[in-house]
Amino acid sequence: MSEQDQVARRGADSEVGRLRTVMLHRPGPELKRLTPRNNDKLLFDGLPWVSRAQDEHDAFAQALRDRDVEVLYLTELLTETLESRDARNHAITTALAGLHLGDTLRSYLAEALRDESPSELMTSLTAGIRNDEVRGGHGLVTSLLAPDDFLIDPLPNLLFTRDSSVWVRDRVAITSLAMPARRRETQLTELIYTAHPRFAGTRTVHGWHHEHVEGGDVLLLSPGVVAVGVGERTTPAGVERLARQVFHADLAHTVLAVPIAQERATMHLDTICTMVDVDKMVVYANVADSLVAHTVTAEGAGGATEAGAADVRLRVEQPEPFLVAAAKAMGIDTLEQIDTGLDPVTAEREQWDDGNNTLAVAPRVAMAYERNDETNARLEDAGIEVVRIAGSELGSGRGGPRCMSCPIEREPLPTS
Structure with missing residues (x-):
């Protein structure tokens, strides 16, 4: 395949188009550096059994390959x-x-x-x-x-490759991680995208030196519609800059800014909801009713440079229920909600175990941790094929299959 063809094929316009290429990070010696004394500083929730985490991650990668997904490793x-x-x-x-x-x-x-x-x-x-x-x-x-x-410092959170970059159509957004302990992750990711021959010709937006936006807060709800969580890690100023950039580059027509109430069991938007089909989303039920969104659109654009992006005028609407705003922006009647768990207690437990942090590998096919029995059963009842993976040690850092993967190429969704 020519370099031009490779550039043309990179990118994603949704969370559920058939996954073709993904970037992962296999747990390595950086996790062996964690101790009870430093894990809080290094922003890792637990002390994983590293060899078991590697076995689980290898099985995760193989499950992707079994679905004809090319797996790239960040360290390679x-x-x-x-x-x-x-x-x-x-x-x-x-x-x-x-x-x-x-x-x-x-x-x-x-x-x-x-x-x-x-x-x-x-x-x-x-x-x-x-x-x-x-x-x-x-x-x-x-x-x-x-x-x-x-x-x-070691970088134990490299495991979560979603956080440091996210593709929006044919461009990659280099994110800006809020916590100093994680800043070098996004700097190394940017180096790969700008200096590795595989990514020659790749155009980027945002950057590690800009206002804070983390990849776990960015969801591509449908072609042209981007939802961005605003809370502990992604700032209002970060969403504003990202919105101007994606509008200026004609990567999206709508950005939904979604405030996230910070609770023990939530951090990024993808710890609250993830897409599993073109019109279905698994949602942490305990916060679903309170989740709102500000719809952001562009009133005008500037020139063809980043300075031009700064001239894009934004229209910001008053907040409305997130699922309602999302459905309107996506041009569908209803965005179906599939709840984590069967009751508030189960929902909180399974959300803490990343029950809704699923990775769609195709429409109606999602990878999920096997331990979340109730959530997985609800997904299957809604017609979603669930590819179960082990995560007893991988989950110790508080992240599921979506957190651990950065899609580099998805097939575009068919247009009606």
Whole structure:
């Protein structure tokens, strides 16, 4: 396939078009760096049994391949990207930009990392480097830091590849992760999309340096309709910029801004709802009735540059029930709600276990954790084929099949 054909085929216009290519991250040594002392700082909810998590993830990837989905691994793409000297230098400079290192240690680490192979450098960038693992650069900083303090933090949340990028039609939105502990994830993802030969010619929107938008908050409800959750991680300013960019690039005609009340069991919009068919959505029932959306459309556009995107005038409507606003924007009579669980208690338990964080691999076919019996039964009652996967250890980071996958190519939905 020519490079031009590859570029033409990349992208997604929905959450449910047949999945053709997906990017995953297989759990690796970065998860072995988690301890009860640092897991809160590194924003990972539990301490997984890593070898079991790897087995579960391998089964997840195989289930995708069994459905004719091409599986790309983030670390393999990153290693191949780091074959480029410019990419290596950029990755090293970015990783060492923290103010906690000091000039002596930063200079030593920069030289040491430049001497590493692409594979070794990938591991250093993703699994991190502890103070007691360096052989030089000794001085005041190394003396005052504890031996097990990280000079470069590990990135355990790489597992959730959905957060750092999301494709909107033929462009990839490089997101801006809100928490400092996760910022390097999106910087490395951006490096892959801009420097890996596989993605040559890819056009991007947004970027890690912009207002906060996280991929778990972005749902492609239908061609031209994008819902964005606003809450703990995605800010109103982030939605505003993203809306202007997708309107300016003619990637969407409607953006739904969906405020999310922050509860123990919710964070991103995809922890509340995910699409399983062109007109069906699995929803956390305990918040469904209170979920609203502001419909955002464009009144005008500027030129063909990002500066032009800033000139797009936005029309923001008063809030209305989310499912109602979504159906109107999608041009359908009703967006059917499939509840997690059978009652409020079951719904909360299964939502906490990512019962509604499903990954559609085609219309009416969704991957879900096998342990959520009631939710999966409801999906099947609604005509959805459920591909069950194990997740006892994968779920310890509080994310389901959708969180763990970034679709790179989906077949477009047929137009009526």
